[in-house]
Amino acid sequence: MNIELRFFATVREAVGERAITRKFEADTTVRDVLSVLEGEYSALDGMLLDDGEVASSITVLHNGVHVTHLDGSGTELVDGDRLAITPPVTGG
Amino acid sequence: MSETLPPVYGGEILHIHLDTGETEIEAIDPDDARRFLGGNGFVSKQVAAHVPVDADPFDPENVLAMAVGPMNATAFQSTSRGVLGFISPLTDGFFDSTFGGTLPRAQKTTGFEVIVLHGRAEELTYVLITEDGAEVKSAENLAGQETYETCQAIRDREGTGYDTHVLAAGPAGENRVRYACLLHESKLREGVAGRGGSGAVLGSKNVKAIAVQEGDFQPDPEGDLRQRAVQQMGRLMADTEMLQNYGTAGLVNPVNEMGKLGQRNLQYEQTDRENAEAISGETLREEYVTDDTTCANCAVKCGKHVSIEAEGLTEAKIPEFETLFGTATMQEVYDPEYAIKVNDQCDRLGLDTISFGVTVAFARECYEKGLLEKDISPHLEFGDANGLIELTERVARREGFGNELAEGSFRLAASLADEAEQYLYGCKGLEFPAHSARGLKGMSIGYATATRGGSHHDTRPTLQYDGEHDETIEGTAEFAARIQHFTALGDSLTQCRFVSEGGWGGRVNENYAEAVSLATGWDLSVEDVERIGERVYNLERLINTARGIADRDTDTLPYRVMNEPIPAGPSEGMYCPPEELEDMLTEYYEFRGWNDNGHPTTETVERLELEDMAEVLSHQ
Numbered sequence: 001m002n003i004e005l006r007f008f009a010t011v012r013e014a015v016g017e018r019a020i021t022r023k024f025e026a027d028t029t030v031r032d033v034l035s036v037l038e039g040e041y042s043a044l045d046g047m048l049l050d051d052g053e054v055a056s057s058i059t060v061l062h063n064g065v066h067v068t069h070l071d072g073s074g075t076e077l078v079d080g081d082r083l084a085i086t087p088p089v090t091g092g
Numbered sequence: 093m094s095e096t097l098p099p100v101y102g103g104e105i106l107h108i109h110l111d112t113g114e115t116e117i118e119a120i121d122p123d124d125a126r127r128f129l130g131g132n133g134f135v136s137k138q139v140a141a142h143v144p145v146d147a148d149p150f151d152p153e154n155v156l157a158m159a160v161g162p163m164n165a166t167a168f169q170s171t172s173r174g175v176l177g178f179i180s181p182l183t184d185g186f187f188d189s190t191f192g193g194t195l196p197r198a199q200k201t202t203g204f205e206v207i208v209l210h211g212r213a214e215e216l217t218y219v220l221i222t223e224d225g226a227e228v229k230s231a232e233n234l235a236g237q238e239t240y241e242t243c244q245a246i247r248d249r250e251g252t253g254y255d256t257h258v259l260a261a262g263p264a265g266e267n268r269v270r271y272a273c274l275l276h277e278s279k280l281r282e283g284v285a286g287r288g289g290s291g292a293v294l295g296s297k298n299v300k301a302i303a304v305q306e307g308d309f310q311p312d313p314e315g316d317l318r319q320r321a322v323q324q325m326g327r328l329m330a331d332t333e334m335l336q337n338y339g340t341a342g343l344v345n346p347v348n349e350m351g352k353l354g355q356r357n358l359q360y361e362q363t364d365r366e367n368a369e370a371i372s373g374e375t376l377r378e379e380y381v382t383d384d385t386t387c388a389n390c391a392v393k394c395g396k397h398v399s400i401e402a403e404g405l406t407e408a409k410i411p412e413f414e415t416l417f418g419t420a421t422m423q424e425v426y427d428p429e430y431a432i433k434v435n436d437q438c439d440r441l442g443l444d445t446i447s448f449g450v451t452v453a454f455a456r457e458c459y460e461k462g463l464l465e466k467d468i469s470p471h472l473e474f475g476d477a478n479g480l481i482e483l484t485e486r487v488a489r490r491e492g493f494g495n496e497l498a499e500g501s502f503r504l505a506a507s508l509a510d511e512a513e514q515y516l517y518g519c520k521g522l523e524f525p526a527h528s529a530r531g532l533k534g535m536s537i538g539y540a541t542a543t544r545g546g547s548h549h550d551t552r553p554t555l556q557y558d559g560e561h562d563e564t565i566e567g568t569a570e571f572a573a574r575i576q577h578f579t580a581l582g583d584s585l586t587q588c589r590f591v592s593e594g595g596w597g598g599r600v601n602e603n604y605a606e607a608v609s610l611a612t613g614w615d616l617s618v619e620d621v622e623r624i625g626e627r628v629y630n631l632e633r634l635i636n637t638a639r640g641i642a643d644r645d646t647d648t649l650p651y652r653v654m655n656e657p658i659p660a661g662p663s664e665g666m667y668c669p670p671e672e673l674e675d676m677l678t679e680y681y682e683f684r685g686w687n688d689n690g691h692p693t694t695e696t697v698e699r700l701e702l703e704d705m706a707e708v709l710s711h712q
């Protein structure tokens with residue numbers, strides 16, 4: 001299935017792209033995606049997951065909804081979903 | 093009760109009587125320092141003590157008090173913040189407005205923790221403050237000048253360059269535009285006391301600017317603040333990386349992704365991603381940022397300069413997130429160069445970008461709905477970017493329909509058909525900033541109960557964006573109240589909010605208790621320091637209840653927030669219907685110890701040691 005990944009701010013700097021669309025296996029979770037990204041981009045290594053949970057240093061939005069309102073890192077994805085990965089929203 | 097004032101305080105309050113030019117110096121009561129701490133707490137006390145409760149904000153009896161806090165000019169990072177306190181021409185209630193730069197640190201070294209302007213000068217003046225006191229000087233040659241020009245002219249006149257730290261009103265302040273701001277141009281960055289109309293209050297006093305020159309006072313903390321500051325640097329820098337790189341404009345993309353970023357006067361709350369990208373912090377950094385700027389003693393450097401070389405616009409201040417909301421998304425203008433230009437215009441003329449933008453967006457919707465005559469003014473169509481720039485001039489000079497816009501959206505609505513009230517976005521007379529009153533439950537009750545009305549620095553949105561109390565009302569009233577304690581405490585410390593939230597935490601915690609204890613030598617618990625914030629917030633409420641502007645009827649939200657759910661996007665369906673607000677208000681008042689009408693009870697006043705303030709207000 002295809003998942004669109006959007007990156008903001010310092011996460012975008014680490015990836016070097018605004019957004020990418022990637023193929024994942026069925027039953028993929030947010031945790032799986034973050035793990036793949038950590039392995040693929042050295043600047044993200046250790047930044048996205050903390051003991052299998054979404055690290056406090058980032059915010060993950062699933063189709064615009066904070067994953068804390070879903071199943072956190074265990075949130076399951078379906079074809080066409082969108083994940084936005086951003087540093088925590090501070091300031092303003 | 094404290095018997096002596098800790099040496100981290102300069103120890104004096106400077107009263108300046110503009111009518112005569114005379115000054116008097118008052119010693120800070122050590123017990124007031126313990127109760128109110130500094131900054132926000134100190135200016136609240138000055139407003140309560142000196143402004144009659146029936147005084148109009150433009151009466152000479154209103155004061156403009158400017159205070160710093162106990163940790164200013166110490167080793168602690170990001171504490172060069174000043175707080176202005178006054179009765180607001182928008183809300184008719186107590187207002188505190190903060191700003192950064194170098195002036196607050198300079199004020200601290202004069203030994204005057206608080207400077208209070210009383211009365212009204214006969215002619216246009218500026219006030220020069222040194223450690224020896226104050227001098228009221230003629231500024232007649234500065235009439236009509238923009239803010240940056242004024243700062244430069246006063247620096248030139250005083251002959252000490254950037255060692256004269258200036259906070260100035262633009263033409264908007266002189267013309268009493270109700271949301272006129274004050275701008276401080278320092279060597280390191282610009283600081284703006286943006287909200288509530290401090291520029292208009294200064295203008296009503298015939299004061300064009302306040303200038304401060306450094307003195308010899310150095311605060312002497314009781315504990316080792318330097319070691320504690322060094323220990324905190326790692327986390328502070330790590331947790332403010334977004335601000336360091338993008339400033340607050342970095343919020344545009346994620347908040348739009350959540351579907352909580354108002355568009356077209358809140359007719360919807362999410363724009364196309366291309367539009368958001370165009371005005372995002374990422375785009376501004378990539379294409380327009382030329383250098384990072386900073387307040388005194390702050391390594392975060394969240395300030396930025398931006399330039400549009402092709403148009404000869406260089407080293408303008410970067411638009412903040414709130415500005416991008418008010419002057420871009422609310423207008424359906426997604427051109428970064430216009431956003432930069434409008435922001436620069438507002439800074440030069442001395443206009444609050446939030447109230448200006450939201451007022452124009454309100455007028456544009458009224459125009460769209462036929463509530464304003466077709467020929468009343470040009471530039472009242474959404475998407476008119478050039479028109480927005482033109483309107484800044486008309487508002488600041490009160491020309492044509494600009495004179496109506498200068499009154500703010502609430503007063504404009506009162507002059508129109510009743511239907512206009514359906515398109516307001518604010519409360520207690522103050523327009524809301526970017527953080528959605530519909531999409532963040534904590535902001536719904538937070539705005540409704542805010543001392544300042546539509547302020548995002550009473551209840552903060554930060555933790556809500558991280559999933560706390562954004563979509564539930566369970567426990568949210570208490571959450572909003574306790575964050576109000578947090579902000580009142582932080583503004584009494586005069587610590588930068590952005591840095592404190594990132595580096596110290598978004599709630600009152602042991603970091604704050606330790607810092608205050610180290611600075612003052614008082615052995616305070618977390619509960620003790622939160623109670624300071626609670627006390628200051630209740631003093632603000634006492635002022636506003638005495639003025640008759642804060643009760644259950646005025647603790648409310650605008651029509652659209654209570655009746656029109658967000659129409660589409662990830663936050664579709666969210667709003668705060670009246671019965672939900674009523675439930676949260678009841679819970680909020682009970683938690684606070686206020687009566688059913690939202691007034692602090694006698695027991696609460698006694699618990700918070702505010703009997704003397706309640707007594708003073710009863711006789712004002």
